[in-house]
Amino acid sequence: MAEFNFNDHPHRRFNPLLGEWMLVSPQRSKRPWQGQQEEPDRAERPAYDPTCYLCPGNVRANGEHNPQYTGTFVFDNDFAALQADVPAGDLNVEGLLQAKAESGVGRVICFSPRHDLTLPEMSVEAIRGVVDVWVEQFQELGAQPDINYVQIFENKGFMMGCSNPHPHGQIWAQRHVPGDPAKETVQQEAYYKEQGKTLLADYLALELRTKERVVVENDHFVVLVPFWAAWPYETLVLPRRVVQDITQLSDEERTAFADIIRRLTIRYDNLFQTSFPYSAGLHQRPTDGQEHESWHLHMHFYPPLLRSATVRKFMVGYELLAEAQRDITAEYAAQRLRELPEVHYKAGL
Amino acid sequence: MAEFNFNDHPHRRFNPLLGEWMLVSPQRSKRPWQGQQEEPDRAERPAYDPTCYLCPGNVRANGEHNPQYTGTFVFDNDFAALQADVPAGDLNVEGLLQAKAESGVGRVICFSPRHDLTLPEMSVEAIRGVVDVWVEQFQELGAQPDINYVQIFENKGFMMGCSNPHPHGQIWAQRHVPGDPAKETVQQEAYYKEQGKTLLADYLALELRTKERVVVENDHFVVLVPFWAAWPYETLVLPRRVVQDITQLSDEERTAFADIIRRLTIRYDNLFQTSFPYSAGLHQRPTDGQEHESWHLHMHFYPPLLRSATVRKFMVGYELLAEAQRDITAEYAAQRLRELPEVHYKAGL
Ligand SMILES: O=P(O)(O)O[C@H]1O[C@H](CO)[C@@H](O)[C@H](O)[C@H]1O
Numbered sequence: 001m002a003e004f005n006f007n008d009h010p011h012r013r014f015n016p017l018l019g020e021w022m023l024v025s026p027q028r029s030k031r032p033w034q035g036q037q038e039e040p041d042r043a044e045r046p047a048y049d050p051t052c053y054l055c056p057g058n059v060r061a062n063g064e065h066n067p068q069y070t071g072t073f074v075f076d077n078d079f080a081a082l083q084a085d086v087p088a089g090d091l092n093v094e095g096l097l098q099a100k101a102e103s104g105v106g107r108v109i110c111f112s113p114r115h116d117l118t119l120p121e122m123s124v125e126a127i128r129g130v131v132d133v134w135v136e137q138f139q140e141l142g143a144q145p146d147i148n149y150v151q152i153f154e155n156k157g158f159m160m161g162c163s164n165p166h167p168h169g170q171i172w173a174q175r176h177v178p179g180d181p182a183k184e185t186v187q188q189e190a191y192y193k194e195q196g197k198t199l200l201a202d203y204l205a206l207e208l209r210t211k212e213r214v215v216v217e218n219d220h221f222v223v224l225v226p227f228w229a230a231w232p233y234e235t236l237v238l239p240r241r242v243v244q245d246i247t248q249l250s251d252e253e254r255t256a257f258a259d260i261i262r263r264l265t266i267r268y269d270n271l272f273q274t275s276f277p278y279s280a281g282l283h284q285r286p287t288d289g290q291e292h293e294s295w296h297l298h299m300h301f302y303p304p305l306l307r308s309a310t311v312r313k314f315m316v317g318y319e320l321l322a323e324a325q326r327d328i329t330a331e332y333a334a335q336r337l338r339e340l341p342e343v344h345y346k347a348g349l
Numbered sequence: 350m351a352e353f354n355f356n357d358h359p360h361r362r363f364n365p366l367l368g369e370w371m372l373v374s375p376q377r378s379k380r381p382w383q384g385q386q387e388e389p390d391r392a393e394r395p396a397y398d399p400t401c402y403l404c405p406g407n408v409r410a411n412g413e414h415n416p417q418y419t420g421t422f423v424f425d426n427d428f429a430a431l432q433a434d435v436p437a438g439d440l441n442v443e444g445l446l447q448a449k450a451e452s453g454v455g456r457v458i459c460f461s462p463r464h465d466l467t468l469p470e471m472s473v474e475a476i477r478g479v480v481d482v483w484v485e486q487f488q489e490l491g492a493q494p495d496i497n498y499v500q501i502f503e504n505k506g507f508m509m510g511c512s513n514p515h516p517h518g519q520i521w522a523q524r525h526v527p528g529d530p531a532k533e534t535v536q537q538e539a540y541y542k543e544q545g546k547t548l549l550a551d552y553l554a555l556e557l558r559t560k561e562r563v564v565v566e567n568d569h570f571v572v573l574v575p576f577w578a579a580w581p582y583e584t585l586v587l588p589r590r591v592v593q594d595i596t597q598l599s600d601e602e603r604t605a606f607a608d609i610i611r612r613l614t615i616r617y618d619n620l621f622q623t624s625f626p627y628s629a630g631l632h633q634r635p636t637d638g639q640e641h642e643s644w645h646l647h648m649h650f651y652p653p654l655l656r657s658a659t660v661r662k663f664m665v666g667y668e669l670l671a672e673a674q675r676d677i678t679a680e681y682a683a684q685r686l687r688e689l690p691e692v693h694y695k696a697g698l
């Protein structure tokens with residue numbers, strides 16, 4: 001039998017942030033695809049859309065008018081999944097029916113007044129404006145005594161359940177620390193206790209030795225396809241300096257963060273020459289008043305496209321019942337992304 | 350402030366099988382939907398499709414001819430994610446890059462020679478044939494010394510990544526116990542140790558007291574929307590008698606299993622008068638030679654549709670980064686499903 005090799009043989013990889021395994025089947029990337037074809041998003045949009053509830057000056061569902069904003073604009077989600085002022089509630093029937101009231105805040109962040117832009121089409125300065133809003137929001141919401149976790153994220157593209165193409169993200173901030181950040185807290189704490197360094201600082205150092213999975217770097221940030229990536233072109237954005245949350249970034253680091261997001265998302269759009277769908281979000285320390293020195297700020301990008309603008313990876317069946325599975329290796333994905341230009345494909349059109 | 354109530358206030362519920370929490374936002378079911386519309390599957394299909402690689406007599410990707418099967422038909426997946434004979438491989442770099450070779454088998458099970466049917470359109474006898482194949486396959490694969498877990502599942506509908514409408518399911522059987530079954534093993538063992546009964550037997554007894562979340566029952570099986578359901582119309586199919594795996598079902602129980610699958614999936618199709626997409630699968634004891642008396646066989650249905658044949662729930666953004674979230678309550682979903690007729694809507698067409 002041939003020797004084991006990561007490019008040809010099925011194997012499982014371990015995600016140390018979540019403490020979970022996933023399955024890699026590199027030999028499977030050759031299978032033909034006869035399933036659902038996605039609509040690639042190549043729509044031409046106007047800079048201002050009178051029917052868009054996120055465009056400046058327009059009316060939202062609750063009757064309010066958006067201001068004539070020129071940079072970013074934040075408002076409370078009119079249909080938030082979380083609400084302030086939820087009465088206390090706690091159920092526990094024999095440990096089998098357990099429920100707890102949850103309170104919190106849902107906000108929407110418009111990234112730009114321009115209806116027709118997305119992050120990769122914005123300037124570093126404009127993205128820096130988004131980073132600044134993230135800092136302000138984390139600071140404001142995290143300071144509230146009944147908010148112990150602040151989830152900042154973006155769903156981009158209809159394929160990712162985004163209901164409006166106007167560039168925007170969301171914040172869901174709440175009393176309890178939700179599942180994934182809670183797991184990451186446990187894993188990072190255990191590592192820190194044992195090693196005296198953050199898990200992600202050591203991981204980053206290790207990746208920078210070979211650069212096999214590194215996609216793009218600047219002075220303050222590195223983007224890599226994590227060894228344990230589940231989504232085909234999943235990436236992890238890491239600050240070189242250990243910080244627990246985004247408020248600790250220096251002025252220069254904030255700009256570097258904007259720069260790296262721009263360069264990564266341009267590569268994403270260039271990969272299949274389409275507005276690349278994804279869910280992305282920051283993971284930061286819980287805002288429960290603890291130090292959390294084991295926490296290392298990072299940003300995940302989970303994009304579904306697999307082979308082209310129309311063929312996606314489905315996390316279904318086996319993945320929903322057993323564990324995450326991927327066909328192309330993390331190393332292959334990193335190489336593909338690394339080789340792409342950093343000039344947006346539309347810039348030449 | 351009003352008193353806390355599960356139908357109006359956001360709350361988290363605990364999934365005791367996985368040991369994880371999820372978020373319920375019942376107040377959010379009122380939000381308008383402006384996002385992606387799905388294609389409802391209302392295609393009229395021929396009983397035999399000469400271009401289908403699953404129809405009797407046709408040629409598959411590897412050049413083999415399918416037999417002229419009249420009931421079910423099982424073959425090794427031509428593009429399996431798992432392979433036998435994978436050389437041993439083990440990597441561990443500082444606990445941060447961890448990988449292990451994985452071996453196993455991938456099989457496809459055609460449920461019927463008829464290209465145009467799905468489980469809800471088949472007779473109890475025909476579905477019983479599928480149950481019998483599941484039994485045989487579990488027995489055969491589970492007996493192999495290097496297979497410690499057998500995942501039987503079905504992806505139904507293009508929305509769920511199913512690439513061929515010919516009614517079929519899959520089996521992925523492998524050396525390592527994957528994530529979710531491993532978590533369920535831990536949770537069920539802990540419960541059993543403490544209570545001396547299986548977690549799901551106690552849970553079932555509890556649900557049968559109020560029947561609030563029960564959808565349909567027969568002499569040997571109960572279908573309910575679990576208290577902790579994440580997908581809008583997620584259900585859990587439970588045998589009344591505690592068995593660790595499907596081979597332990599009696600002749601009568603196997604037929605009852607077929608009957609309950611039929612009655613459940615007819616309700617699903619009737620809900621939005623469409624061929625209802627889902628991923629579904631059995632969870633059974635690991636086949637590692639241990640007793641696993643704490644294990645309680647069950648089947649999960651994870652269907653994505655939320656409001657209509659065209660509006661689905663997206664597990665994106667917050668869900669991928671934080672934890673599962675739903676809008677309608679489990680109780681509402683159970684009531685909707687319970688009130689539906691058990692005659693397939695197409696039967697009257
Ligand atoms: O094996 P299939 O039907 O080609 O593929 C489908 O089911 C698999 C198992 O759930 C998934 O990994 C694939 O993403 C999905 O498209």
Ligand SMILES: O=P(O)(O)O[C@H]1O[C@H](CO)[C@@H](O)[C@H](O)[C@H]1O
Binds near residue numbers: 155160161664
């Ligand atoms: O809040 P939106 O954009 O209306 O909705 C979208 O993002 C949410 C948060 O990830 C998800 O719960 C929804 O399923 C998705 O459609």
